[in-house]
Amino acid sequence: MSNESAAIEATPLRRPERQNSADVSSSSLLLVKSRDVENSYQNPNHNCNDIGGINCICNNGYHSNTNVTPSTTVAIANLNNNNVEVRLGAGLTWESSNEHTSKIIKMDHNKRVLYRVALDVFILLCVGFPILCFYLWGTAYQRGFFCDDESLKHPFKPSTIRNWMLYFIGLVLPIGLILIVEIVKANNAKPSTDDIITQRQYVFMDYEIPVWMVQCYKSIGVFGFGAAVCQLMTDIAKYSIGRLRPHFFAVCQPIISDGTTCDDAINVGRYIEDFSCRGDDSSKRMLKEVRLSFPSGHSSFTFYTMVYTALYLQSRMNWHGSKLLRHFLQFVFIMIAWYTALSRVSDYKHHWSDVLAGSTIGALTAVIVAKYVSDLFQRRSSQQYLLPRTSQDAQPQTVANNGL
Template sequence: MDRRIVGRGGVKRSKYIVPCFLFVELVIMAGTVLLAYYFEYTDTFPVHVQGFFCFDKAFSKPHPGPEDDSRAPPVLVYSLVTAIPTVTILLGELASFFTKPEAMQEKTIVTADCCYFNPLLRRIVRFLGVYSFGLFTTTIFANAGQVVTGNQTPHFLSTCRPNYTALGCHSPLQYITERRACTGNPYLITSARKSFPSKDAALSMYSAVYTVMYITLVWRTKGTRLTKPILCLTVLSLAVLVGIVRVAEYRNHWSDALAGYLTGGAIAAFLVTCVINNFQQTQSQLPPLPPPVHPPRPEPSLLNMPMVAMPCVESPLEKLSGPQVPGVLYTGIT
């Protein structure tokens, strides 16, 4: 938490923005990226090996081929996941800055009078920084779920290529638990054990929910009421389409796609609601007003008395107490 002191001209002074950014936020971000890298590209966290039933139809779908041959390849999915929110936030912030400049007149002085942060730059860095953090967090959650559960993909048996004769599979109800049951490519087998939840569905839904909440809460469209709903439905439809393609190509089950939707949507909603406060601009802390001067407080016994207009009666005590207001009864209590 950085303490800001509002100075003259709407200028905010803070000594904690740069140290907090360098020694707290960057450290957390670096740790998140490093953990996502270890989950994705190393064998630091081994995948849980689950058994399977002989001739299980749920895992006997044909192999769909490499990921690059998919109708929604990872390159396309990750490009859209990165580009759509970035472009949306940049356009929204630039439009707000140039159409409503009076809403962004604050500057932040970090140290003395040398370092200024434009409010436009601060908002863009804040929103995109939180989005990047959530993107890697979603990757960690999805990879962690895949590693812990070890659920097989629909094409697992086509990749595993088990020797049913050597395993003694005489009945479809026989359960195989041997680690050496598979004779296929070890790398493809490991990938075929990472099905739950669907990482592509989680990242797509995270990006869609974050973008939709930004459009809904920040964009102000005049003259039409259909612009924002059309944009939001388009972005959500693209995210849902990614999961449908994964299921249609036998790369994930329906439960995997639904779990990915839930994971990505929950992380996006949490970050927008609890971390950046629904994209609202931070309010300036005004200097405290001087306390109001209250009249003498009456005794507790007189607090509950009804207000009754009574005629003013002159007395020597009233003449000595200063100017009077007509129509008000003075009790003489000080």
């Protein structure tokens, strides 16, 4: 056997004389201009000594017929001892190409942020627009009544929890608390390996959005989405059922189609459907609301907002200064919702079953949104991936979180 064949058998794997461009598709490319390559670019391993000539003689002994002109941009990569040449175009310099690439990346980041925000706003509008339609043009189901129904003969009283109080309790208080918690957590946060792996940095118009602002956007967005869903479910039930409020007779003052009233003996024990409301001291809004008793909107809204806020504190508030502070705040919020619901019965705005149904809708919606829509109680993987520290740690390693 000859020496040449023995060498071939002893060395089954050899470097190919020609490198296919597809084999280095994942290599990083270094963009340089040809005259810069001629003057200053040097590679101590396998780059050409004379890259400006026609015949390029490299340190590894290979010849390359490379014709480089001053007007041509050359891309050279050296990864795993492979020399790659890609001709891109004329008239580009390293500074101009880098600046152009940076602008494209920034525009792409800006578009992504705008698209995400626009999509979230559009989804909120899709849920909130039917609520507005119900409020402006909705017509409740025309339910009848019995003239001797004592549950509808309660007097009309003003609400203990006014609308502005409801909005303050259900919107201003939770949103303000979310802002405070996220700002405090961001200021006291300590960087860790898990944060480096999981957190993403968002940049918009050359401005790096702070982490607390991103968290507030997510938390408030999910909170608003759940509130809109809860209100829409409540309105659908209200207008579909059309249950009369306890102060129906005081507000409506019904007149039957034959001109009689409930004071006439002929209407005793009679189910009346064809009637009209005289309502001497009642506005059009009051006459419309008198048919929207089931379920209670105040109860569903306050229970959703307060239960969600309590769950948010359970997940995000981890201050160790006091063991009972978080639980005290949760108790206060639940009691606010409880008092609001009870006031709707004592003010004769709703029947007790209306309040029970509204409270159940709000509480269940808060639990579902907090668990399955938000990331408050997101399950963490049982394995944690660590960043490679050396070249030997290129493959991701897993470390179990079981304390072993």
